[in-house]
Amino acid sequence: MFDIGIGELIALGVIGLLVFGPEKLPRAAADASKWIKQIRGMAVTARKDLADSAGIDFKDTVNSVKGLADYHPRKLATSIFNDDPDETAPADSSATKKSPAFDPDAT
Numbered sequence: 001m002f003d004i005g006i007g008e009l010i011a012l013g014v015i016g017l018l019v020f021g022p023e024k025l026p027r028a029a030a031d032a033s034k035w036i037k038q039i040r041g042m043a044v045t046a047r048k049d050l051a052d053s054a055g056i057d058f059k060d061t062v063n064s065v066k067g068l069a070d071y072h073p074r075k076l077a078t079s080i081f082n083d084d085p086d087e088t089a090p091a092d093s094s095a096t097k098k099s100p101a102f103d104p105d106a107t
Contacts, residue, residue, distance in 0.1 A: 020028045051058060
């Protein structure tokens with residue numbers, strides 16, 4: 001989510017020590033984490049309320065997007081060049097046997 005490296009974390013720690021001091025820094029960090037949890041909870045609640053009021057079912061949306069995976073070029077090419085027309089393209093090619101490679105010169 002955030003692209004923060006170790007250098008940025010050290011810089012934030014030093015700035016926190018300068019602003020809050022070593023006595024108040026742990027309490028300030030705990031308060032900040034509580035605020036972040038509350039904001040995330042409010043965002044989840046707002047998203048659920050919006051989806052309920054709009055009548056959107058995210059499960060149907062996710063399933064329709066997953067259905068688009070059938071149109072992936074590699075999967076389409078595998079189903080076209082497969083020897084057995086009844087066999088569907090494997091969902092996970094690493095778990096099943098590999099189909100023979102297509103050779104245009106072989107007849």
